[in-house]
Amino acid sequence: MSIVEQSRHDDVLVLTINNPPVNAFSPGVPEGLKAGLDAAAADNTVRAVVIIGGGRTFIAGADIRTFNLPREQAPDLRGTIEKLDAFPKPTVAAIHGTALGGGLELALACAYRVAVPAAQLGLPEVKLGVLPGAGGTQRLPRVVGARKALDMMLSGTPIGAAEGAQLGLIDRLVDGPLLEGAVTFAREVAGTRPLPRISDRSVTDGSPEVFTAARQAIQKTHRGQLSPALIIDLAEMAATAPFQDGWTAEATKFMQAKDSPQSRGLRHIFFAERESAKIAGLSRDTPTTEIRSAGIIGAGTMGGGIAMNFLNVGIPVTIVETAQDALDRGLAVIRRNYENSAKKGRMSMEDVETRMGLLTPTLDMHDLRDADIIIEAVFENMDVKKDIFTRLDAIAKDGAILASNTSTLDVNEIASVTGRPESVIGLHFFSPANVMKLLEIVRAAKTSDTVLATSMALARRIRKVGVVVGVCDGFVGNRMVHRYGDEARRIVEEGARPEDVDAAMNALGLPMGPFQMSDMAGLDIGYAIRQHQAKVRGQPQPDGWLDRIVQAGRKGQKTNGGIYDYDENRRPRPNADMQRLIETYRAEKGITPREITQDEITRRLTASLVNEGAKILEEGIAQRAGDIDVIYIYGYGFPAYHGGPMQYASEQGLPSVVADLERYGQTPAPLLKRLADEGLTFADYDARRLQA
Secondary structure: OOOEEEEEEOOEEEEEEOOOOOOOEOOOHHHHHHHHHHHHHHOOOOOEEEEEEOOOOOEOOEOHHHOOOOOOOOOOHHHHHHHHHOOOOOEEEEEOOEEEOHHHHHHHHOOEEEEOOOOEEEOOHHHHOOOOOOOHHHHHHHHHOHHHHHHHHHHOOOEEHHHHHHHOOOOEEOOOOHHHHHHHHHHHHOOOOOOOOHHHOOOOOOOHHHHHHHHHHHHHHOOOOOHHHHHHHHHHHHHHOOHHHHHHHHHHHHHHHHOOHHHHHHHHHHHHHHHOOOOOOOOOOOOOOOOOOEEEEOOOHHHHHHHHHHHHOOOOEEEEOOOHHHHHHHHHHHHHHHHHHHHOOOOOHHHHHHHHHOEEEEOOHHHHOOOOEEEEOOOOOHHHHHHHHHHHHHHOOOOOEEEEOOOOOOHHHHHOOOOOHHHEEEEEEOOOOOOOOEEEEEOOOOOOHHHHHHHHHHHHHOOOEEEEEOOOOOOOHHHHHHHHHHHHHHHHHHOOOHHHHHHHHHHHOOOOOHHHHHHHHOHHHHHHHHHHHHHHOOOOOOOOHHHHHHHOOOOEHHHOEOOEEEOOOOOEEEOHHHHHHHHHHHHHHOOOOOOOOHHHHHHHHHHHHHHHHHHHHHHOOEOOHHHHHHHHHHHHOOOHHHOOHHHHHHHHOHHHHHHHHHHOOOOOOHHHHHHHHHOOOHHHHHHHHHHO
16 A cells, blocks of 8 residues: 555545554655646546545644754655645545644645544644644635634644634535545535635734734743744734745744754653653553552642542542541532632533542541552651551552652652552652643552553553652652752852742743742742751751741741742742841851852753753663653643753753853763763763663
């Protein structure tokens, strides 16, 4: 079977794209389509052409792996579309599954489009830091109007075929067999002349105010990103300039976006997320356990949020607390969260009751005896957790997965109090657990392959991005963030204000800087961790300026005051008393404050993250640098367009990161130093390990 198969249906030539799994526009597809069009043009008995996807979809977009090819080797999507636009006979795109990116652009170049009602249509290029580069920015506004086109291109979110039909994007919805309906439609329009070319249309609602509003909006929704601004510029050209001018400009701006660090970062994370699902030493046929019910210990913020993930996908949950008032509060928070979603139109009140109906509250841990998985979500204290797992070992059924939501503690030590350490795993959810996509899956020394494979499958089922990590203090994410926090505190000791440090990271694109994040999480949590670490290491109890803020009773947002004060909308405001506390601390320690630039703050904090990440990699706590990037994007808000901290460092140049570490008194990790000396990146390191 050829990549593009030609078949005759009397006077209609059908071109079927067979490029599984998603018919991406990769090499061979443009050649096949052009050959089919040439055949149709040369045959007077062919009155129309239908283009359809074989298998489960139309064309799901360009092949991202070809983005790095030289232009002359890349698939000729633009040339194919030019040929379609000029084709003298009616062409019909027959759409099922998805028509995304280049797939929708190809469909827009056809004279007509038909689709099954379940089809999805979209231009998601912005999610990869690029823009529709084959006429999408020029044709889509001419069909659906400037406002809707901007919404589709800037969000990257597809629309359904029914909405597409209402907008004029789809000419007919086909309820029966798609090919049969498309051929019938092609015959109906076979004699139509002139052909309805989208490139000949003008843009509706293309007033200057539309584009001004869009530029203002992306300052919040896409702050600091290149491709959204270019998309708006091109959509405005569609409204104000001849088609050919916009078509030419689009090619130039596409290359500008594609060759940017932002696009490289987004493409890196696209592939890194897919790679993170692959676990070294775990075969694809590893058996998994079916999770039909779950138990949660703790109905607080974390426990309730974790429970919602299971309830959302129809898995019954038994939730345990030690006191009725705590249990009642937890249930009330879960219900309130669901009701708030219903008020916003995200679900119905019937959905709320369905989810709450799957939740069984109890004060008796023995009620967990039939659960397939039990997740402990109590206070971060080793003695408490070991007591719970000792009791669970006597209660849980054979084969049940026993999981801890610990964010820092040793899962091996927790497992050691059970007679089934192979059943124990860490499942570190991020707060708020019902919102955050990341799930660190902590593989302990004796965790079985079945438990690990089941946990990964469960992550997908509850719509999380699961990343496997090893056991160490803080695993990957929190181990790195602790070092990041240490450096942030040191920068303040040396002279910066907390708000200066946060502003530097906000400017880099993080929604919260280190101190904003600490106040939100609760300063008492970091304080307890520092105390625990000092105790384990046999060191004196910490006495930093941040510890003194906690000792003053300020724990962050939960007490309406921590490093910052907070108003009723939780907006932070600097506190003069806290600044004086910092100044007093410096004076006691004999520190003369100095001016610290935003550039220095950014360099020091990112270098600290990367340096700890390099240590984690060399220790085997993370399988890949890309896994670390996935963790930091989905768990800590590192901007996806930077690709994560490890990719960001590679873009800056690892020798530059090493120089920053040495300049500001840190020792570069051996792996980081080696890669820098060899002129390699973390992507090179991942590729080398993959080959090994």
